[in-house]
Amino acid sequence: MDIDDGSDMPEFIETLQRQKENLRRAQAQKGKKPEFMIPRFLLVAQFRHQNMAQQQKYSNGQCHFKTSFLPAAYPPSTESLDKLKKVMIKDLCLELHHEGTFLVVRSITPPNRLTGILTAIEDENDHVVTLQLYNQEEETERPADELIGEGTVVMLKNPYLKTTSDGSYGLRVDHLSDIVRLERHDERVPSKWRINLYDDNKNALFWKNLGNEFFGNAQYRAAIERYTEALKYGPTEDEERIIKLNRSMAFLKTQQFEAALSDVESAPNGPNLVEKALDRKAQALYGLGKYRECSLVLKEMSQKFAGNTSVHQRLAHTIDRIKEQERGLYDFAGMQRDASAKRPPHLDFATYVGPVEVRPSGSKGRGLFTTKAVKAGELLLCEKAFAHAFVDTDNEKQDLTVLIDAERDLITVGGQTELIRLVAQKLYHNPSMAGTITGLHHGSYQAVNVSEVDGIPIVDTFLISRIIGLNCFGCPLSTLDSMTRAGPSIDEKVHHSCGLWPMASYINHSCDQNIARAFIGDFMVVRATRDIDSGSELKWRYYQTGQDNKKRADKHWGFQCDCVICTDDQATxxxxxxxxxxxxxxxxxxxxxxxxxxxxxxxxxxxxxxxxxxxxxxxxxxxxxxxxxxxxxxxxxxxxxxxxxxxxxxxxxxxxxxxxxxxxxxxxxxxxxxxxxxxxxxxxxxxxxxxxxxxxxxxxxxxxxxxxxxxxxxxxxxxxxxxxxxxx
Ligand SMILES: C[S@@+](CC[C@H](N)C(=O)[O-])C[C@H]1O[C@@H](n2cnc3c(N)ncnc32)[C@H](O)[C@@H]1O
Structure with a gap:
């Protein structure tokens, strides 16, 4: 809703046509073996050359649009690795997903980050090809070099060999669970690449210390991997407690609140570390939005550790969140201030769900209904975005991403590519949140119904992309800011920034709306615009009025609005x-x-x-x-x-x-x-x-x-x- 649709923009239509043609040509190659296996030296030289050219293009400011192409949807692998058959690069055919198989490959160049991460890889037979990884962590969260630096060994499930737009080919991984990184000593690493551990390295303390080193360098994901390794080497109770509490801190740093909480709760208790454990627990509960439980932990801390003065401040802060969450009492002026000051404008307030609930709404699927009579202006929802992709339009250097989905004839400009990545990452690292998102409307897309394999969460990128396409909202920095700036009226604006607000996503469309949405940073505020009876369905406009908008929107969401205004138009x-x-x-x-x-x-x-x-x-x-x-x-x-x-x-x-x-x-x-x-x-x-x-x-x-x-x-x-x- 209100996203920047590029489908009618001539400059993008041409790109879409070209991409469709590429897809058509690629499909014609489906099932064929590549005609030419590029030798290693040539791929490495080509890769380095392309890297430099690309970097130069960006640093010269020639690239204001980054283009991201979605391939035709395909499901993630849902098989356990034990059940998959090993294949080699030479066995792969073009445009196939090679279900039931896996590849083990090693990166042979430093990676290059564009809209995805690119690197060149080899298999044990010295065959080489490029590898494109999508939806991985941002460079600031995990440098590409740490993820797939030269020498990294990975397993690729259901390898997908694709023809690229320049006529060459490469492996593409869209689903996070389809790539498994291996430690170099892992027995699944081919012996020619494997390093054998010295006896000194085969103990928990060694890995814990390594984890601490990474943690000290703010490489939290690498630290987590080392702490996890440490736990495999039979630590003593004391060691286990320290490793788990350290890992829980690394989980907190990477916003993996469930995992942080689970580590604290499963760590053996020890008198010296109780304060640390409570501190981590409170942070994890706060991150999960469980403010009441968080306040209880903070109260316990304040009683047990009277010397810890910061606890009182944290408690007061958490009580503010409880007032917001349970009673809808917000310091809106403070929210507006934070939204203008913070970049990205991601605010620390709680979500309030007012007198509304999801109920069936006949042919419209589900809808959001009032549970009591409400007055015009009353607050119904004040929801923090599950994920919010901020595009800073005040920053002239900011590139805009154009997402091209040739399969569905869609072009969107702005944050949607980033939003797909953000949601995929969040669900991958906090799997218990999956239901909040995967239950949202996704049209006729058939999602896999497996949520975890080999202890790894399965997140279907294409399901997320469909959900985002049908449920995301374009948004200004704040509606107030948008009104007070010069330019088109609020009604006429489309937005590059966008987000996913799960509860608001249940609201159906009607031109004859009875509620309005406003944005403050990454919060959506929904209020009644008229007095509404109890049990009434909430409805708002998905798009701005106008015949062209209506036609495009009806096609996109797959329904014809039957409100009084549209019905009367039909009869006129x-x-x-x-x-x-x-x-x-x-x-x-x-x-x-x-x-x-x-x-x-x-x-x-x-x-x-x-x-x-x-x-x-x-x-x-x-x-x-x-x-x-x-x-x-x-x-x-x-x-x-x-x-x-x-x-x-x-x-x-x-x-x-x-x-x-x-x-x-x-x-x-x-x-x-x-x-x-x-x-x-x-x-x-x-x-x-x-x-x-x-x-x-x-x-x-x-x-x-x-x-x-x-x-x-x-x-x-x-x-x-x-x-x-x-x-x-
Ligand atoms: C954002 S979702 C709204 C929630 C959805 N009804 C559900 O069950 O999750 C958008 C989808 O709801 C349905 N929808 C919304 N407004 C509608 C309307 N006025 N008439 C018919 N279907 C509608 C369409 O299927 C549309 O693609």
């Missing part, structure tokens, strides 16, 4: 719709010099293109022009006309309002009563015009009531109203 003659579109186009083309009278007459003609009253079918196209007219009247010192047009604009959105007309001279102000709520699309702007106009006419009671309703709408659209007064 094409002649009327064409006339309406013509008038919209003409009105959009009008400059500010055009007389209000002319606009009035065009709006009058436009009204004739609607079949039903706006109270039954909201008239989305007309609203903006009426508000603009109201603003013109206000600027021209004609507040009475501004009130008339402002109220008419709200009426166009389906609002039925009583008591808002100007009181007759000598009578007192009435009470504004909303008899029926309409569709809210930033209507705080309209309420602001009304409030100012009432003020100019001396109707101060109405002025403050209009401001009150404006504030409700502002809160729903921006997610919060702490900033309302400064943006009046």
């Amino acid at each position: 003659s094409s002649k009327m719709l064409a006339e309406r579109r013509r008038l919209v186009k003409t009105l959009l083309a009008q400059g500010s010099a055009v007389r209000p009278g002319k606009i009035e007459s065009m709006l009058a003609k436009m009204k004739l293109t609607y079949r039903k009253p706006a109270s039954e079918v909201p008239r989305m196209n007309i609203y903006n022009f009426q508000v603009r007219l109201a603003i013109r009247y206000l600027e021209n010192n004609q507040p009475d006309k501004a009130v008339e047009r402002g109220l008419e604009a709200l009426g166009s959105l389906g609002f039925v309002i009583e008591g808002a007309a100007m009181p007759k001279p000598g009578t007192s102000n009435g009470t504004i009563l909303i008899k029926q709520w309409g569709v809210d699309c930033d209507i705080f702007k309209c309420w602001r015009v009304l409030s100012n106009a009432y003020g100019m006419l001396g109707a101060f009671g109405l002025e403050s009531q209009a401001e009150h309703f404006g504030k409700i709408s502002y809160k729903a659209c921006m997610g919060e109203d702490s900033s309302f007064d400064s943006h009046k």
Whole structure:
């Protein structure tokens, strides 16, 4: 939703066509053996040369777009390694996934990181080929050299030999569980590459110390591997405790909170280390969002270790999270401040799920429903993104990634490639979270139903890609920031940054929306835009209004919107719709010099293109022009006309309002009563015009009531109203 769709951009259409042609050519080679096996010296020379050329291209700033191609979907291997048959590079055929087999290969060049990690590899027969790894850790999390540096030995499950766009071929690994790194002394490493351990190296202490060295150099993943090795060498109870607590710290550093907690809980208890263990446990529980449990551990720490002064601060911090999580009480001004200051804007607040729950929604699958009656402006969800790919558009040097999915004819610009990687990594390292994501809507994609093999989590990259395609949201740094900057209105914006918010993903589409979403950093804030009864389905727009958007979105999500607005459009003659579109186009083309009278007459003609009253079918196209007219009247010192047009604009959105007309001279102000709520699309702007106009006419009671309703709408659209007064 609101992602930057490049499908219509000529520069990318050409790339898509080229990629489709490449795919077609590659498919024609399916099952054939490669015609030419490149000799080792040539591949190494070519690889080094290409590396240099590519690096130069990036450092010269020639590359503002990085292109990432998704191959046709294929499942991850779900077989245990014992059951797989060993093959060699010469046995592989093009465009096949060689199910039931594995390769053991060794890297023969330093790796190169582009959108994936590239290296050249050999097998025991000295046959060579390039290897492309996708969705691996970022360079800052784990340098490519540490992951697959020269000399690294790996096993590749279901090896996939692909024709590349330049006509050569290489192995490609998309699923994290399809590559298994081997320690050089591992007995599965071919003897010609294996190093035998000295007796000194065959003990837990040796590996623990090695782990500590890596930890000291901030190489946490390498440290984890060494600590894991240490545990295999029969450590004493004391050693086991230290190794597990050290490994748990390394897990915390790499955001593997489940594993960190499991290490603390399974470490043998020892009097000297209790404080350390509690500290790790509290951090892991905090990372998992289990704030209440975390607070209990911190309380225990504060009682047992009175000298530890930082615990009190941590406890206060955790109690703030509990207030957010359980009661929806947030310091929104603080959130906005953090969102403007932090890069990436990933905020330390808790998720709140308000009075809503997932329920079946007929032909729409599942939907999100209210569990009690809620008032306009009420907070329904304040959800932290499961994963959030931030694209810093203020940073001119930032490259944009274009994700090309030729199989599904899709091009997206911005963070989606990164989002796939982030979600895959998070699930791989925190497998108990899988259900939150894999249960989300993924259309007709057939996912494998195995979650773990040989103790390694199975994460299907293509399932994640489908889920992201159907459930991710493009997002600004914050909706408030987006409103206060110059440029297109919030409604017209598409975004390069994007994220996955699992609970919000259950909300179905309707043009006749009853809620609004706003973003603050990596949080999505969902509020009611009207009073909603208990048990009602929440609905919002997946895309901005407009026929082209509608057609594209219906194709993408695979449904036809049947809301009152779309149903009425269907029933309206094409002649009327064409006339309406013509008038919209003409009105959009009008400059500010055009007389209000002319606009009035065009709006009058436009009204004739609607079949039903706006109270039954909201008239989305007309609203903006009426508000603009109201603003013109206000600027021209004609507040009475501004009130008339402002109220008419709200009426166009389906609002039925009583008591808002100007009181007759000598009578007192009435009470504004909303008899029926309409569709809210930033209507705080309209309420602001009304409030100012009432003020100019001396109707101060109405002025403050209009401001009150404006504030409700502002809160729903921006997610919060702490900033309302400064943006009046
Ligand atoms: C983001 S998911 C929404 C949650 C989904 N209904 C579920 O069961 O998980 C988007 C998918 O929901 C369904 N959907 C959403 N809005 C719909 C609507 N107005 N009519 C029919 N199907 C809809 C479509 O299958 C769409 O691809």
